[in-house]
Amino acid sequence: MSTTEEKIKLFRDTYSKVKGEIGKVFVGHEEIVDGTLIALFAGGHVLLEGVPGLGKTLLVRTLGEVLDLSFSRIQFTPDLMPADIVGTNLVMEREDGRREFQFQKGPIFAHLVLADEVNRATPKTQSAMLEAMQEKQVTAGGEVRRLPPPYFVFATQNPIDQEGTYPLPEAQLDRFFFKLVVGYPSREEMTEVLNRTTESNQPTVEKVLDRETIMDLQKLVREVPVASHVKDYAVRLVLASHPKTETAAPIANQYLRFGGSPRAAQTLMLAGKVRALTHGRFNVALDDIAAVATAALRHRLILNFEAEAEGITTDHIITEILKEVPRQIEMAEA
């Protein structure tokens, strides 16, 4: 790829193509698809939450089909062990009959990992994911093994049937780029789902994006310029979520125990850049930051007892913070 314009054009075209291909199989939920793709091009992991049967797994699997990347699915169960994810040393017999230990890579060794119902596994197993998601490497059998770039983890979880589950710890939650809540489809969308899934003609998708292109486009995303006041806006949003601080929004003081980390600000920035490119701009806008704020922050804010007692959600808090934090300081003062 030569010029920046060509890269940008390629990005937009690729984005549209991937989205289109996904759209052949996954009906509706455009914002979920956008969120997933934003996270993909930003190089982040996604946590998909929704009741069973909404297509969370289908989305990720379709994404795996569209991308020319290695894909693995891990179904998390309570009895799942870390070794089941990471891999283990197995005794293998060589051709000459000698036996030796060979490391068998676990399903985590893929470019795209679908961690289904991640909250059903034990914390020990969940923590095995932690290192992989953050460090992009695993330590197994005394050896550190790097995971192949690009590396994405798409986890799903069920908000109901919480009995016998292990809620993801804050540390692991913070490693997810976005948390996307999959809701019920609309009437039209459900009709379309029926059309596509219960008839003889089943849609198929093509691979439109390979590993090198993904990595190039990820680099391109990081080149997108951000004005200082846009950056400042992202920072102020995150700071507003910190309770008991000078910059805290009143609602944060009232309902939050902990706010977003610097990782949240990084997420806002990268997601904003992707969104700017997808909207045909060469610079990040305040609207871009505001648009991705909910997905970026909802899993990073820890509610206090009062919020839980009153049934206040993090989405509500983020909405209020977006209202209270002015877009621009000078204009706010005027």
Place this chain on the structure above:
Amino acid sequence: MSGLQKIEQVLQRTSRRRRLDNALRGLWLGIFWAAILFLLALGSYKLLPVPVEILLVAGCASVFIMLAGFVLGGWKKPSMPDTARWVDERNQLKERLSSALELEKEPTGSRWKELVIGDASKHAEGLSLEKLLPLHLSKFARWSVLILVLAAGLGFVPEYRSKDYLQAKEDQEIIKETGRVLAQLSKRSLENKPPVMQPTEKALQAVNETGLQLAKANLSKDEALKRLASVTDKLNNQMKEMAKNPALRKMDKAIRQQDPSSNTPNTPSEMQKKIDDLQKALGEAADKQEAMDKLKSDLEGMKQKAAQMASQDGGMTDEQKQKMAESLADMAKQAQQMGAKMPGLEAAMGALMANQTDFLMKDLDMAMADLEKMQQMAEAMNQLQEQLAKMGKDLAEQLKLGQANAAIDTLKKMQDQLKQSSLSEEQMAKLMEELKDSLKPAGDYGKVAEKLAKAMSQSKSGKNGEAAESLAAAAKEMEDMLGQMGDMESLMASLEALKKAQMCIGNGMSFGQCNSRARGWKPGGKMGKGGFGTWADENGWMALPQISELWDNDEDTRNLAAKGISDRGEGDLADGLNPDKVRGQISPGGQMPSITLKGVSIKGQSQVDYSQAIATAQSDAQSALGDEKVPRAYQGAVRDYFDDLK
């Protein structure tokens, strides 16, 4: 023009327009607050007793606020980045312009910079400033106009002031005006008649200062009256101190016996000179008063006859003319015998002969005028002679009678005599005798007796020159006493003014309206204890209670038989003067009930001075008003009528 330049051009124009918009908004905000301030001030003025200056202050403050709003609004020049962000936000440019401005600082070569600037430039080209920032009236403008309309309407509402406040204001105005007049009067008195004694000067200056205080400070009625009472006390004390000098009493009495309104000479020599002048002018007619009266009576008869004859048909007959001519000749003879020059008579005879009735009448009038003039001169001469007769014959008598000017004149003559070296022994002895007799009466005149004694001693020692100086010193001492008299008069005049001021302020009238000619100190116009004598005494400072109480009048006698100059009996009213009571309707402003009286005509010339008669009438009116004998509704009219008498 590069993309960045286009962007900067647009942003600069926008920045200027924003600044203007801010300034106008600031102006309207200033007008809004200024209007509120003025409305509050106007409301306060309408409801509360605040001075009208508050509106002026509020007005000035309002103008200042408006200007300040405009200046402060447009003071801060919006920066380019701020304007860029503002335009991005207003036009939904998604931070294109602001990002372009920031990237402009990046090193060249960055493709992203070119892309961002190019993209921003394309969007900036299509911007319309008029649509982006139309200059319009802010919301404050509507409210400001509404408030200003309210204020304008409120301006027509009459301000509410309680009766007490209005009364207090009126009192303050009266106090200030009274103070101004009082200060002017006292200042004029100090300038025209500078006091001789320092305490008098201080007292009069205190009056002036009090007047100035009343004029300048906002005093209540009580405070003003208190200050006036305080300075009145000061003056009274000063007068009491001065009145302790018995010489002043004598001198005042002597002065009062002269007619103060006429230009009567004060010294015997001046009187004599005046008498001589009149004598010379009158000639032989000087002592022929009865002849002049008869001639006047004849002349009046002649005039009447001439008028009758001239008005009858056919004019005068020859016989009448003849008789008239004979009468005129007879009168001319009388005048000639009197020694009076009356050219009018001869001219009248000529006009009669020439049948010129008009000229006849005129000539007769001229003759009458000449005769009246002579009569006046004769009368004046008689009065002077009477006054001269009252003058002391020598220094001792003059001192005894308090005739200070005469005494000074005598002392000066003595001084001249002593300076002459050719004084005979007899003359010297006479002089010494006169000085010796004067020592006792001079004892009342401070150091005059001492000076006279010194002069005597020096003269006996042959030191006539030094004796003359001693006499001059005595004369100077007398002059100083006269000066003290003047001080007393000034103090009295100031006291009068203070009393009038107190009355004006107490009654709530202006200085010109009220007249404190309160004759007498008790109802009925009776004198206070000790003061008695002629009507003239009632005006003098001696009549003041605080002065009259100091005098011992045991030695003074009066004519118990005479009651005033013209005896009017025991005071019973003649039958014709008994009033018939009329019950009338009281209608203030309308005609008062009237009483018809049959009066008794008193023939002859009145011997009472007109001003004295007025004074008496005013005093009686005052007492009647004080005794509530006049219906309340008519008191003002009665008071005004009698006060206006001059």
